[in-house]
Amino acid sequence: MSKKTIDFITLGCSKNLVDSEKLMGLFEANGYHVTHDSNDPHGEIVVINTCGFIEDAKQESIDTILEFAQAKTEGRIEKLYVMGCLSERYLADLEQEIPEVDGWYGKFNYKELLNTIVTIDTINTTAPRHLTTPRHYAYIKISEGCDRHCAYCAIPIITGKHQSRPIEEILEEVRSLVAQGTKEFQIIAQELTYYGIDIDGKQHIAELIERMADIEGVEWIRLHYAYPAHFPWDLLRVMREKKNVCKYLDIALQHISDHMLTRMVRHVTKEETYELVRKIREEVPGIHLRTTLMVGFPGETDEDFQELLDFTRWARFERMGAFAYSEEDGTYSAKHYKDDVPADVKQARLDRLMRIQQHISAEIEGAKVGKxxxxxxxxxxxxxxxxxxxxxxxxxxxxxxxxxxxxxxxxxxxxxxxxxxxxxxxxxxxxxx
CATH class of the missing domain: 2.40.50.140 (Nucleic acid-binding proteins)
Known part of the structure; x- marks a missing residue:
């Protein structure tokens, strides 16, 4: 068994990955050897960074914790710690159900793990991230939390209100990574178009990306997780004018029928959504749009679903993912709606939607042959x-x-x-x- 080795296991989204990388860097600065998602964790300590967003992710997190709890019981590891969204949301239940875990940490107090594990008198609390991605690209998290409160989403329950990072802090992180050889930056947030509103009431995402694009050595910037309501139009100018801002936007639309958008508490209409897609494509020629759509939300009718199919055929998203609604504890929809679309209907709708998208994707990718x-x-x-x-x-x-x-x-x-x-x-x- 390798002493002073900490094996990190990261589950869930890239925002979790950034948290793991920051903590790994801190442990390295304090004399520990760290590994990430090892196929054969063998350190004296294992840290699991969990996801608590949807049912499948929660189950994966629980199964992983139980797997390593068994490893601890068998003497294959000495200490087991859990952090992240699942423990932030279900701390009391988890502590009681899985006593083999030596410590539980949430989404925001995970740095306290340093005080628990590190035994030296003076702990180094500032250190660069330990990138787990190939050195040439990195994820940059520009904010935490979300103020949108969509009916189906548990994220605001887990992470709280939107909190933007200071712009200079973000830009300094980018400069530091460029100095280490990073060329490509994936900009992530639960809702990046909201960036800055909690600071002075104004959207500053266009300013942030424009200033980031001006940093020498930044080759590509790619934007993830925009929101359709109150879209910051100046961001499209930056995407069009700055050659190192990729013509790519990840914007989750979820649905198109006004009936569903209202029940989902999305604060946007069908007409506004069509206009948004039209304007993005007009302002940034050649852009590739990634979206996420949901089927089977409570109350979704055959007519609602047909509108979604028609929209998908019209929009011709270059990238699209879809999922069936699952009820999440504490959300508006769990409290106010009955999950009334049968599971087999959800699956049939999901399959049909994805067949259409697969055909669209094949046509779009096929058109690139010879280019x-x-x-x-x-x-x-x-x-x-x-x-x-x-x-x-x-x-x-x-x-x-x-x-x-x-x-x-x-x-x-x-x-x-x-x-x-x-x-x-x-x-x-x-x-x-």
């Missing part, structure tokens, strides 16, 4: 280099496969010509005229 695109190389896999274009976020979007014989370098940019396309992935070559 030259710029990609960054993430890794190798089998006989291929795996890259991404500006239209692709890590782990969730299509990838570009280039033959290993072309002798490329991970973390570098290349212009490649697309030779063929599958439903979600492209094949390309650097060897073209």
């Amino acid at each position: 030259v695109i710029r990609v960054i190389i993430d890794r190798t896999e089998g006989d291929w280099f795996i890259g991404r274009s500006e239209f692709c976020s890590p782990e969730v979007d299509p990838e570009v496969l280039i033959p290993m014989k072309e002798n490329l370098t991970i973390g570098e940019f290349y212009d490649v010509k697309v030779t063929s396309a599958e439903e979600f992935d492209l094949y390309a070559t650097t060897q073209y005229e």
Whole structure:
């Protein structure tokens, strides 16, 4: 057993990953060796960063905790700590149900783990993040919490009100990462268009991205998790004018029928949503939109679902994910609505929606054959280099496969010509005229 080794296990979203990276950096600065998502955790200490957002994520977190509780019982690890959203939300129940855990920490007090574990007299409380991603890209979390209170969402219950990070603090983090070799930045928040409102009542996301784009060495900036209501239109100007701001926007729309949008407490209408998509595409030609849609929300009728299908065909989202509604403790919908859409109907609607999207995606990716695109190389896999274009976020979007014989370098940019396309992935070559 390796002493002074801490194995971190991160579950859930990229916002959790940033928290893990910050804590890993602090432990390294205090003399510990850290590993992340190891296939064979063998340190004396395991820290599990949990997700508590939806039922499947909660179950994964609980199963993982139980797995390592058993490892502790068998003597394969000495200490087990849990942090993150699940313990923030269900602390009292978890402490009683899983006594093998040595300490529970929430979403915001996880740095107290330092005081629990580190035994030296003077603890270093400032340290750079330990990146778990390839060095050439990193996630930048610009805020915590959310003030939107959509009917189905437990995030505000877990994380509380929106809190923007100071703009200079964010920009300094980007500069520091650039100095370490990071070229690509995924900007994340529960709701990034709200950035700055809690500071002075104004949206500052356009200013933040514009200033970030002016930092020398920043090659790509990609935006995640926008909200459709009160969209900051000046952000589109920045996306259009700044060449290193990717023509990519992740904006969860959830539904389109006014009946559903009202019941979901989304503060936007069908007409406004259509206009939003039209204006984004008009202001930023060539943009790729990623969205998330929900089926089976309480009260969803066949007519509501048909409107959603019609909207999906019209919008032709380059990237789209969808999921079936599941009731979450404490949310508005759990308190006020009956979960009245049968499970088999939810699944049938989800399958039908995704079939339409798969056809759209295949057409959009197929239209790229013969075009030259710029990609960054993430890794190798089998006989291929795996890259991404500006239209692709890590782990969730299509990838570009280039033959290993072309002798490329991970973390570098290349212009490649697309030779063929599958439903979600492209094949390309650097060897073209």
